[in-house]
Every structure is written in structure tokens, then in C-alpha cells.
Amino acid sequence: MFILKIKATIVWLLMLAVFLSLPGCSTLAMPSDSETATTSEDIIGEDESGSEKEQTAQDIEQDEEERPAETQPEEGQMEHEPEQPKLVEYNGDIYHIFFHCLIAFPEIAYSQGVNGALDTDCVTVTEFKRCLEELYKNNYILVDINSTFEVVEENGKKVVKDKKLMLPEGKKPLVMSIDDMVYDPKKRGWGMVDKIILDEQGNFATYTKHKNGEEIISYDNEVIPVLEKFVKEHPDFSFNGAKATLAVTGWVGILGYRINRLSENRQSEIEAVKPIVEKLKERGWNFASHGYGHRRSRDISYNLFADDTKKWRNEIESVVGPTSIYVYPYGQKLSVDDPKYKLLLDYGFKVMCGVETGPKWKNYGHSIYMARQGIDGFSLRNYKKYLEPLFDVTKIIDLETRGT
Numbered sequence: 189m190f191i192l193k194i195k196a197t198i199v200w201l202l203m204l205a206v207f208l209s210l211p212g213c214s215t216l217a218m219p220s221d222s223e224t225a226t227t228s229e230d231i232i233g234e235d236e237s238g239s240e241k242e243q244t245a246q247d248i249e250q251d252e253e254e255r256p257a258e259t260q261p262e263e264g265q266m267e268h269e270p271e272q273p274k275l276v277e278y279n280g281d282i283y284h285i286f287f288h289c290l291i292a293f294p295e296i297a298y299s300q301g302v303n304g305a306l307d308t309d310c311v312t313v314t315e316f317k318r319c320l321e322e323l324y325k326n327n328y329i330l331v332d333i334n335s336t337f338e339v340v341e342e343n344g345k346k347v348v349k350d351k352k353l354m355l356p357e358g359k360k361p362l363v364m365s366i367d368d369m370v371y372d373p374k375k376r377g378w379g380m381v382d383k384i385i386l387d388e389q390g391n392f393a394t395y396t397k398h399k400n401g402e403e404i405i406s407y408d409n410e411v412i413p414v415l416e417k418f419v420k421e422h423p424d425f426s427f428n429g430a431k432a433t434l435a436v437t438g439w440v441g442i443l444g445y446r447i448n449r450l451s452e453n454r455q456s457e458i459e460a461v462k463p464i465v466e467k468l469k470e471r472g473w474n475f476a477s478h479g480y481g482h483r484r485s486r487d488i489s490y491n492l493f494a495d496d497t498k499k500w501r502n503e504i505e506s507v508v509g510p511t512s513i514y515v516y517p518y519g520q521k522l523s524v525d526d527p528k529y530k531l532l533l534d535y536g537f538k539v540m541c542g543v544e545t546g547p548k549w550k551n552y553g554h555s556i557y558m559a560r561q562g563i564d565g566f567s568l569r570n571y572k573k574y575l576e577p578l579f580d581v582t583k584i585i586d587l588e589t590r591g592t
């Protein structure tokens with residue numbers, strides 16, 4: 189094996205030498221992707237504010253395995269691969285749930301002065317972990333939203349089709365999205381983290397600076413590191429390495445980095461967030477547009493909507509990459525006859541996500557409407573019945589922290 193790898197490396201170096209001597213060699217463009225609102229709606233109110241298929245770490249490993257195709261494949265190589273489960277066609281509903289950023293510091297979030305400002309829209313770390321455990325026990329498996337549809341050419345026209353899902357027997361698909369992971373500086377001190385970071389080993393972590401100056405780096409208080417760890421421990425909770433879709437706005441940047449045009453440090457913030465975006469994509473995460481200014485799509489004028497969509501493309505898509513997924517702020521969906529809807533189609537969005545109390549999927553040929561269900565303080569208290577197919581909310585809600 190080792191010798192083969194060395195041989196493969198030599199073959200590659202030789203090929204690279206030949207390749208570099210050819211004219212027109214270009215580096216690969218950086219890939220990228222993207223992805224709302226809730227019952228009780230988003231915490232991000234006033235303001236202003238794509239997805240390609242990610243190459244997962246697994247894909248990359250596979251590519252590397254496949255590259256030295258010119259060399260002899262190693263005998264018995266398959267023996268070391270984990271047993272692949274039997275895949276069967278899935279024909280039921282696809283549940284799509286979403287969360288907001290987690291209540292990372294309950295002692296702050298429920299302190300005097302803050303008074304549970306995140307209580308309605310967010311879940312605690314404990315609740316998020318309980319959700320994962322229950323969803324896993326109930327045989328859900330994370331799937332990439334981009335694997336649920338495909339664009340095909342029919343009579344010279346591009347048509348969006350539902351894609352047949354082939355899943356391990358007994359598993360039910362679950363799409364997960366996380367809204368508004370922006371960490372608005374105005375909400376500092378409410379009990380969220382400040383930003384997502386990568387540690388020296390390239391692992392996801394969070395950084396927070398408390399009001400007393402104390403700096404905290406944690407691997408255990410936000411969706412990204414917690415879900416990464418859960419999938420590592422329960423690989424069969426994720427199909428092909430899928431994680432979640434990050435539905436991001438733009439007006440104060442993303443993931444705690446001020447990459448919006450009005451930011452003083454825009455360029456250095458872009459440089460700082462790029463490796464995180466790339467790592468997320470490598471690890472099965474992707475992005476969606478959640479509008480630039482988190483505005484209510486139906487209520488604003490066409491011109492404002494067009495301006496908002498353009499700003500997202502210029503300032504955010506340019507960093508996270510193109511996406512086919514549009515997540516309506518506040519879940520306020522547009523009618524397909526609305527000129528604003530046509531604009532979204534012109535921008536290449538194929539899946540528009542609203543908020544409902546159960547799964548809903550409608551294919552219009554040019555695009556798909558997909559409903560999402562919010563998991564937050566409001567729904568945990570009030571939507572027991574609607575959430576029943578996913579989990580029993582009484583096993584989730586963290587009354588010890590919330591009080592009531």
C-alpha cells in the first residue's frame with residue numbers, strides 16, 4: 189500500500205511536470221455554496237441583508253483514491269472500506285427543519301437585563317443535542333438539500349425535477365438549515381457566541397469575548413461544532429456526509445465576519461472567513477441566500493427586492509459561492525406569479541423555502557417550493573403536535589434553563 193502510494197505520487201509528479209509545461213493551465217476557481225425564518229420568526233429584524241453541490245471530504249478522499257487509475261488498483265482494497273448499507277428508494281415526505289444560532293451561554297441569556305431575548309427564536313445547546321439524539325433514534329438521516337432535485341434539459345428547456353432519493357433501508361431523509369448565522373454586533377452580550385473560527389488543527393470552534401473581557405473558545409456551544417461531533421460519532425446520521433444549509437443574510441456579514449461593503453475591514457474579514465467557508469463545504473455544509481437585509485419579500489417594493497437580491501449576490505455570493513436555494517426571510521413566501529419571483533428565477537434560484545407546520549413540496553417545473561419547520565422556543569412550547577413525527581418535544585425542552 190505504502191509503496192503503491194509512493195509510486196502514485198511519482199506518477200503524479202511526472203504528470204504535473206508535463207501539465208505545467210502546457211500553455212493555458214489555469215487554477216480551479218474556488219467552489220462555493222449557500223441557504224430562514226420562523227413561526228415566531230427571526231431574531232434579526234430591521235436590517236438589510238447560493239448553493240452548489242459541495243464536495244464533501246468523502247468525495248475528496250474518493251477522488252484521491254481514484255486518481256492513480258493508471259497504476260494498478262490494489263487488491264483487497266475494498267476489504268478495508270466500511271460495509272455499505274443497502275440503499276432503497278424513498279418515496280415519502282422530506283422533512284426540513286431549521287434552527288437559529290444556539291443559546292450558547294444560558295447564564296447570560298437569562299440574566300437580568302437580557303431577560304431571555306433569544307428565548308422564543310432559539311434553542312439551548314442541551315436542546316439541540318437532544319434534538320439530534322431523538323432524530324437519530326427515530327431513524328432520520330441528514331441529506332443535502334441539493335441532492336433532492338436536479339435540473340435536466342427537455343426540448344431545449346431547463347426543467348427542475350424531483351430527484352429520486354436512494355437511502356439506507358429504514359432511514360427517513362431530513363434536510364436541516366440554520367438561519368441568520370451572522371452574529372449581529374448589536375446582539376453581543378445576549379448569550380450567543382461572537383463568531384465561528386478554525387483552530388490550529390483546522391477544527392471548527394467558536395470565539396466569544398464576554399463583557400468582562402474574558403475570551404472563550406468552545407467546541408461545544410454552537411450548531412457547527414456540535415453537529416460535526418455528533419456525525420463523527422454517528423456516521424449513519426448523515427447520508428454522503430451531508431450536514432446542514434446555512435441560510436445567510438448579508439448586511440452585517442456572515443458567521444461573525446463583517447464582509448458587507450460598508451464594513452471598514454471588509455477585505456481582511458473576507459480573507460478571514462474564506463478558509464471557514466471552504467472547510468464547511470468540504471465537510472458537507474452548504475449555503476443559501478436568506479436575502480441581504482432580511483426583508484419581508486411580499487411587503488417591499490420590486491425595486492427594493494431587486495436591490496436586496498443584487499447586494500446578496502455581490503457581497504455574499506462572491507464569498508460563499510453560487511447557490512440554488514433561497515430561504516424567505518420571516519418565511520414570507522412569494523406567489524409564483526409575482527415579478528419578484530421571476531427575478532429569483534433569473535438569479536438562478538431553484539428551491540424556495542418557506543415556513544409551515546409540516547412538510548410541503550411543490551414542483552413548478554421552473555422551481556420547487558419546500559416548506560420548513562422551525563425548531564425554537566416557540567415551537568417547542570406550542571407545536572408539540574406538528575413536531576410529533578420528528579420527536580416528542582417533552583423530551584427536548586430544557587425547562588431547567590428556560591424556567592417555563
Ligand SMILES: [Zn+2]
Nearest residue numbers: 224225230367
Ligand atoms: Zn431569518
